[in-house]
Amino acid sequence: MKIGITCYPTYGGSGAIATELGIELAQRGHEIHFISYAQPFRLPHFMERVYFHEVETTRYPLFEHNNYSLSLAAMMHEVATRAELDLLHVHYAIPHATSAWIAKEMLGDRHPLRIVTTLHGTDITLVGQERSYFDITRFSIQKSDGITAVSDYLKRETVDHFDVAGDSIEVIHNFVDPELYRRGSHPCRKDTFLRPDEMLVMHVSNFRPVKRVQDVVRIFARIHKSVPSKLIFVGDGPERPVATAEAEALGITDRVIFLGKQDSVAELLACADLLLLPSASESFGLVALEAMASGVPVVSSNAGGLPEVVEDGVTGHLGSVGDVEAMAEAGISILKDNQKWVRMSVAAQKIASERFGANVIVPQYERYYERVLADAPAAAPADVPLMAAAGDD
Structure with missing residues (x-):
């Protein structure tokens, strides 16, 4: 599989797990593309089948505030197109799942990219429950093709607060080597x-x-x-x-x-x-x-x-x-x-x-990816207009 991974690259559990997951998947033969504003702190300088794509925000007078989410979406779209990604695995609902949804919409039917969102904690228990972020957090979760949570506790929190069906969330615990x-x-x-x-x-x-x-x-x-x-x-x-x-x-x-x-x-x-x-x-x-x-x-x-x-x-x-x-x-x-x-x-x-060993948990992610990809629609033929491919002729 060709997998894009987006996480916060700084110190913290979600970034550590996302990076270690990418490394483990690469060692198991998958092609991994990290997409973030900096190289993840646990990522070595070079690893076979591992690539890093840096997201740069545009400095423009009209963009008074940070436009990272849009820049991330644009880079996700670019990498998915060039590398022919099978799926994007994003860690944290906002802004990463939101940016992934934008990238997926940009790709359209010609490249039916799948999105797996892993919920780690504060995106659900703290930030996501703030009034200004609640609706976009729920939207981003519900628009994901697959949702995982790192504990049963976090799954319950998500179901209780964000109107997400319990059977749509797979609990896959964190792991260690x-x-x-x-x-x-x-x-x-x-x-x-x-x-x-x-x-x-x-x-x-x-x-x-x-x-x-x-x-x-x-x-x-x-x-x-x-x-x-x-x-x-x-x-x-x-x-x-x-x-x-x-x-x-x-x-x-x-x-x-x-x-x-x-x-x-x-x-x-x-x-x-x-x-x-x-x-x-x-x-x-x-x-x-x-x-x-x-x-x-x-x-x-x-x-x-x-x-x-x-x-x-x-x-x-x-x-x-x-x-x-x-x-x-x-x-x-x-x-x-x-x-x-x-x-x-x-x-x-x-x-x-x-x-909780990597050899126990990482195969759970692989099986989950396969399930999500099995539900993916077929790509529209390259020489057929999008309206025709959608059955509107």
């Missing part, structure tokens, strides 16, 4: 941050309010009272000053390290003893899965799709949003009991590989 995250694949550099008797607690996110980084600091402060440890923050975002201020207020600034954005999260997770993810909401919780693949037990909230990833009492513990005490106690119970830690670490790696 177990070999990439295998704990023994990376050198552990704990001694860079810790004394030999200390544990390493980690949080990875984009520091948005929904991640509740203030709770991360509060949970860690309680853990540190019982278990000598340090907290490492990976990532950056608007709530970083909140986390810094909370660490200062609790007198643990010497125990908290901010590493900022990092390309190789797998190397860092290989050193971690515990991941904290007390989010107010997670459509899936990709970082929890990556931690599990690295053999790191997870203490998280039970919000959104997290219970579909973290198995309470098996690969970590789940707590109610905001219940700092319960999550801290769970973390202490894991870190102070080596047998429990080993049991959870082994179970986490096993579940990550057997349920």
Whole structure:
């Protein structure tokens, strides 16, 4: 198959999954064309059967505001025509599915391009439910030829809020490459941050309010009272000053390290003893899965799709949003009991590989593509006028 993929190329779960999916598909013999305003951060400089098409916005006085959606649609149309794409797989309903629909309309019957839209979260739970975006989000979803959601939770949210039939949405979970995250694949550099008797607690996110980084600091402060440890923050975002201020207020600034954005999260997770993810909401919780693949037990909230990833009492513990005490106690119970830690670490790696490994999930996308393409109408003959091809003569 010849597949176009559009995603946000910056740090974030949707971009990471979209890029890894394209890489996996290329390795399985498909031709992949990434279409975005920048090269996805997880895309190597060169890979066989992988192409990147940069979308440039036109600088013109009348276009006072960014016209990316239109430029993206034009590039999608161009790539679909030149590369003879079978389908466009877009990640996020707006603006990507909207631009894909415009490109499809431009192509018309001569090139019956199919659109698969993967819903990742904030396009449904946050942005899409704003009044100004609601109708265009619903329209873009309903005009897609195939719809996937990364969790059962997100599917329910879409059905409940956007008048989309449940049987039109396929749940295909996010995935990891177990070999990439295998704990023994990376050198552990704990001694860079810790004394030999200390544990390493980690949080990875984009520091948005929904991640509740203030709770991360509060949970860690309680853990540190019982278990000598340090907290490492990976990532950056608007709530970083909140986390810094909370660490200062609790007198643990010497125990908290901010590493900022990092390309190789797998190397860092290989050193971690515990991941904290007390989010107010997670459509899936990709970082929890990556931690599990690295053999790191997870203490998280039970919000959104997290219970579909973290198995309470098996690969970590789940707590109610905001219940700092319960999550801290769970973390202490894991870190102070080596047998429990080993049991959870082994179970986490096993579940990550057997349920969420790339070799399990990527074939689900392939089968879904085939189903969507099987429903595609035949292309109109090139030498027949469009009106005649539509049966109007």
